[in-house]
Every structure is written in structure tokens, then in C-alpha cells.
Amino acid sequence: MSLQAIRGFKDILPAEAPLWRRVEETARGILRSFGYEELRIPVLERTELFARGIGEDTDIVEKEMYTFPDRKGQNLTLRPEATAGIVRSVIEHGLHGSGQALKVYFIGPMFRYERPQKGRQRQFHQLDVEALGDPSAHMDAEIITLLGHFLKTLGLGGVTMNVNSLGCPVCRPTYKEELLRYLEARRDGFCSDCQRRMVNNPLRVLDCKVPECSALAEGAPKIGGRLCPDCRTHFDLVQADLAAAGVDYMVNPKLVRGLDYYSRTTFEALTGDLGAQNAVAGGGRYDGLAQIVGGPSIPATGWALGLERLVMLLAAKGEHAAERPDLFVAALGGAAPVVFGLIQDLRRAGLWVETDWAGGSLKSQLRRADRLGARRVLVLGPDELARSAGMLKDMDTKEQTDVALDRAVDLLFSHIKGDGR
Numbered sequence: 059m060s061l062q063a064i065r066g067f068k069d070i071l072p073a074e075a076p077l078w079r080r081v082e083e084t085a086r087g088i089l090r091s092f093g094y095e096e097l098r099i100p101v102l103e104r105t106e107l108f109a110r111g112i113g114e115d116t117d118i119v120e121k122e123m124y125t126f127p128d129r130k131g132q133n134l135t136l137r138p139e140a141t142a143g144i145v146r147s148v149i150e151h152g153l154h155g156s157g158q159a160l161k162v163y164f165i166g167p168m169f170r171y172e173r174p175q176k177g178r179q180r181q182f183h184q185l186d187v188e189a190l191g192d193p194s195a196h197m198d199a200e201i202i203t204l205l206g207h208f209l210k211t212l213g214l215g216g217v218t219m220n221v222n223s224l225g226c227p228v229c230r231p232t233y234k235e236e237l238l239r240y241l242e243a244r245r246d247g248f249c250s251d252c253q254r255r256m257v258n259n260p261l262r263v264l265d266c267k268v269p270e271c272s273a274l275a276e277g278a279p280k281i282g283g284r285l286c287p288d289c290r291t292h293f294d295l296v297q298a299d300l301a302a303a304g305v306d307y308m309v310n311p312k313l314v315r316g317l318d319y320y321s322r323t324t325f326e327a328l329t330g331d332l333g334a335q336n337a338v339a340g341g342g343r344y345d346g347l348a349q350i351v352g353g354p355s356i357p358a359t360g361w362a363l364g365l366e367r368l369v370m371l372l373a374a375k376g377e378h379a380a381e382r383p384d385l386f387v388a389a390l391g392g393a394a395p396v397v398f399g400l401i402q403d404l405r406r407a408g409l410w411v412e413t414d415w416a417g418g419s420l421k422s423q424l425r426r427a428d429r430l431g432a433r434r435v436l437v438l439g440p441d442e443l444a445r446s447a448g449m450l451k452d453m454d455t456k457e458q459t460d461v462a463l464d465r466a467v468d469l470l471f472s473h474i475k476g477d478g479r
């Protein structure tokens with residue numbers, strides 16, 4: 059039997075890659091204009107980093123990590139997300155110490171042992187954006203604005219930001235007690251995970267995806283009315299900024315993150331494409347994380363976005379990256395060395411040139427050029443070579459022109475680059 063890829067590990071085939079590339083290139087361009095730099099983190103980290111940085115009692119750490127001992131018995135884990143690794147790297151290299159916000163992003167594969175399904179793989183890809191060292195509401199609003207702008211630029215429709223505030227170590231404990239009283243009174247209605255987590259971390263129960271749990275959580279007290287004055291001011295400013303930047307947002311009091319190191323702003327991007335509202339990205343402020351992984355206190359905010367799902371949504375909308383060769387060279391009667399040389403010269407000049415060394419009839423080569431979506435075809439048969447001029451055909455307008463071979467590189471380059479296509 060021939061070998062196959064591991065379940066949940068998927069090849070991204072050449073036909074799919076242009077859409078991925080478009081998403082990634084769009085992200086890099088927009089991140090640049092918002093002042094973000096790339097920080098590339100390793101695939102493997104010590105298991106302890108994720109156990110502390112994601113939380114021991116989360117589904118990710120309890121059930122979904124690819125963890126194994128290396129040859130010396132050290133416990134290692136394939137990164138299931140990027141934030142913990144980024145924070146580890148920032149602390150390790152002292153990148154946060156400048157007094158300026160450190161704004162970084164990362165694009166790459168993550169690994170979780172989940173049940174594979176449509177749009178969800180065991181090796182999946184995330185775009186991760188983090189701003190460290192700035193506690194201000196402006197930074198939260200900016201990172202949300204950036205996310206919305208990115209999704210809209212890609213062509214995603216009906217993008218709405220759900221936002222909420224989770225309070226802070228001043229106001230949250232009182233709220234948690236009140237929440238716990240509500241949950242304990244309905245204890246038997248919750249799933250076993252929720253029952254177990256309830257006491258240590260009642261907010262996690264509001265996060266649970268089990269339908270019975272989320273139905274019960276519906277009636278639970280919300281933190282919104284219980285924010286301390288500082289948190290209230292912070293959250294009001296986030297909203298005022300979003301409104302000023304023209305970001306579509308709504309306050310969703312049910313939007314929570316269960317871990318204690320999250321504070322204040324939390325958010326999720328929803329798209330109305332494909333009917334129901336779908337969450338495509340989420341994030342929030344995590345001022346307490348750096349200390350949990352052994353560093354100093356670093357206020358931080360960020361978001362993560364699953365690329366599989368985004369690419370799937372864009373593909374379902376019929377979005378394709380329009381990547382078309384500049385030129386197809388149809389060499390008739392076998393490619394003479396002079397044609398071979400010309401093709402390499404054109405490529406070295408920066409043009410995307412396709413050809414078919416196997417040759418074939420003009421008809422079959424034109425068919426191939428068409429399939430590739432080539433914008434132009436240069437026909438070079440024995441007749442053309444004899445008169446030292448190729449016949450250039452524009453595949454969109456069907457216009458034909460002659461191109462003198464001794465000046466072909468200059469002529470084609472200015473012709474092709476000159477019309478901006």
C-alpha cells in the first residue's frame with residue numbers, strides 16, 4: 059500500500075495555494091501599515107510553557123496537545139497556539155523593555171489532536187497578532203480595527219466585531235463569586251467538565267460549547283454592570299475609538315475567556331457570509347500572562363485567526379486569487395535553442411513565462427495556454443524564426459502583433475509591464 063498523510067494533516071495543493079498566498083500577503087501588507095513586525099517562533103516548546111500559558115484545565119492542555127518526551131526524556135509539545143511562544147520569546151530576548159509597545163505577528167502551523175472535520179485539521183494554520191507593553195484602550199481598539207480591516211480587504215462580507223470587558227483583578231473576584239453562586243445552584247444541569255471547573259474557574263463554564271451548558275449560562279449574571287470605574291472607563295474608550303474608526307461592533311456580554319490572565323477587552327470577529335454568523339477570529343487583553351510564564355508584568359493584547367476556515371469561506375464565496383502567467387511561448391516544431399534562450403531571458407527580466415517543452419500542435423499549445431490563464435501567447439514556429447519575428451497574441455483582446463526577435467526581451471517587457479497587467 060502506498061503511504062498517505064496522517065489523519066488531520068493536509069497537503070495544500072498548488073491549485074489551493076494561491077488563495078492562501080493572497081490571504082498571507084494581504085495580512086503582511088496590512089500588518090506593515092499598522093506597524094507590526096514578524097516574530098518567528100519554533101514549532102516545539104517545553105510542555106510546561108503551554109500548561110502554564112494556556113491553562114492546565116483547558117481542553118487544549120487536557121486533551122488536545124501533541125506531547126512527547128524527546129530522547130533525553132524532556133517533555134515537549136508541538137505548539138497548539140502561538141501566544142505562549144511569542145510571550146516566551148519576548149521575555150527571553152528582552153524585547154519588551156524599550157518603553158514602546160512591541161507589535162509582532164506570526165503566521166504558521168499549529169497542532170492539536172482534535173477530531174478532524176471540514177475546515178478543522180490537526181495541523182492547522184493561524185495568523186497571530188500581538189501588541190505587548192501597552193495597557194491602553196487605544197491599543198485594544200487599534201488591534202480590533204486592524205482585524206476588521208484585514209477581513210474586509212480580503213472581501214469577507216458582513217464583518218461585525220463582538221466586544222466585551224472581562225474586568226480586572228479588582229472587580230472580577232466579586233463577580234466570580236456571584237457567578238459561582240448561580241452555577242452551583244444549577245450544578246447538575248452542567249456537563250462533567252463544567253462541574254469540575256466550576257469552583258476554580260467559573261468563567262470557563264460560560265465558554266462551554268455543550269448545548270445544555272450554554273443554555274444554562276444564558277441566564278447567568280453578566281460582568282458588564284459590575285465593572286470597576288477604571289474598567290468602565292477603559293471599555294467606554296475602546297468603544298468610542300471603534301466608533302470613531304468606523305468599525306462595526308456590538309457589545310456581547312456573553313463573550314468571555316475563562317482564564318485569569320485575561321482582563322478587560324475581549325473580542326471576536328463575526329462574518330455574515332454563508333448565512334449564519336460565523337466567528338473567524340478572536341482575541342483580547344491578557345495582561346497577566348507574562349507573569350504566569352515566569353516573566354515580568356507585561357500588559358498585552360492580541361488576536362488569533364484560523365486560516366483554514368478563512369480560506370474555506372473565501373473559496374466558498376468564489377474568491378480566487380487571480381494569478382495568471384504573463385506569457386506562454388508556443389514553440390512549434392520543437393523549441394530551438396534560440397527560443398530556449400529567449401524564454402530564460404524573459405524570466406530573468408522578471409516576467410512569468412510558461413511553455414511546454416513537449417511541444418505539440420499550435421492548437422494543443424493554445425489550449426494549454428488557455429488552461430493556465432496566460433495573458434498572452436508568443437508563437438514561434440519555423441516561419442516566425444525564418445523572418446526573425448514572433449507572433450504575439452493577447453488572449454483577452456485577441457489582438458495580434460509582431461515582435462522582432464532581436465529586441466524581443468525589451469519589446470515584450472515594455473509591452474507586458476506597460477499595460478499594467
Ligand SMILES: [Zn+2]
Binds near residue numbers: 228230
Ligand atoms: Zn476592574
Ligand SMILES: [Zn+2]
Binds near residue numbers: 263
Ligand atoms: Zn459544560
